Amino acid sequence: MRRIEWTEPGFLGLVGLQQRLVDVPLPPRTGRPVPGAARFRSRGSANAVMTTVGEFLRFGAAHGWVPAATAGLLSEPKLLRFTPPGYDTGESGRLRQVRAATFRFKIAEPGYEDLDPEQIRRMLVLAPRARERFLIGLLACTGLRIGEALGLHRGDMHLLASSRPVGCGIEGPHVHVRRRSDNPNGALAKSRFSRFVPVTADLVALYSDYQYERGRVVQAADSPMVFVNLFRPPLGRPISYPNTKEAFDRLARAVGHPCRPHMLRPSAATRWLREGVDRDVVQRLPGHASSLSMEHYRHVDEAEARAAVEHVDSLRERS
Incomplete structure (x- = not known):
């Protein structure tokens, strides 16, 4: 060089x-x-x-x-x-x-890829193990990046109604996302700022199923990481992104459509926006530093376009 x-x-x-x-x-x-x-x-x-x-x-x-x-x-x-x-x-x-x-690469606008609720439901049904079902549910519920999910520690999972016994004043079940540079699987949160994301009772149930599955593997007991190897050596070691990609590739063949971890992030943000969640809140939940990142999430589908036209037409008839 x-x-x-x-x-x-x-x-x-x-x-x-x-x-x-x-x-x-x-x-x-x-x-x-x-x-x-x-x-x-x-x-x-x-x-x-x-x-x-x-x-x-x-x-x-x-x-x-x-x-x-x-x-x-x-x-x-x-x-x-x-x-x-x-x-x-x-x-x-x-x-x-x-x-x-002068010295700047031209970057094509990335295509919008997300999954609708029925596709996510099918993934949860066909995922063969509780660990994969919890990972899918976690990404779809919280909008976490895959690196953030794989970097979670068990101490980040505050899934009780109150976390005051562990010194956390945030009410309700939630997940803390923290940037750590020493995770053994190399997983790293992109944002340098810690945040918490509320989670649903359904996700808590998926985590309980995973904990039962994990509890049967003795080697996993001492690992502080949430996602670990349970089915092939080295047992108990934190799983890496290549492991996760393999699992999602197998699942894609089973469900009959593309499904990658990164597709669940925009799926969560789009769902929140369609349900009327304030844009500032939607920006904070996935950990976006800039509101410009939101532009890739919100797109108008045919049903929304039709509903908008019919709504305007009904207002005209009333006037």
Whole structure:
């Protein structure tokens, strides 16, 4: 790997850095590699890194540490064909020309994938084990990311009507989501801020079934993690994301439609929005830092469109 002189990286040096950010595997979270579990930085994350690099170089140019020509490489003129609502393009449209980042991957808008309540019900019915049924129910009920779910500790599960005996003042059954960097399976909560998510009585029942299943495996007794191996060696060890993907792949073949852990997150958020839950609450429950993340969740289906038209028509008839 060629070393880049940070004060004068040059165009080719910055292009190479941008590409290496997505081509080179990330180090394992646990300090030791897991076979078949290589992680790569996404293009969105690479763009965020390049933005930070650009701001650092601009800061260096302002203080004379970096040549002005280097800072000039970081952006290029771009003509806005479409402008946001309320954007003032100025006299004769002169403000349509802006500076756009040069070193930035183009990212296609991700497709919207979720599961309807009947599909989730079918998954719960056909899941062969209580552990899988609890994981499906947990993701569908709370909107947790799969990394957050796999990183849960048994002490995070406050499923009694009152948790005051364990020093928690939050009433009702709920789950605490905490970021930990030392989980033995490498699971990591994306958000750096802890939060709690209320859960339903149905999920508490699924957890009780799983606890009964887990209690029959002696090796699982001492593990602080919620999700552990129960059916193949090493028994009692926390399950990893590749294990979970295998289980969901098998379930997809059984139910006859795609079902991945990440599909249950937007399913939960969309359900909350359709049931009239305030958007600020829906943003907090899955742990979104920005309200912009909500735009991928809310979509209008045919039934909603028809209901809206019929509602307007009924109002017109009354007037």
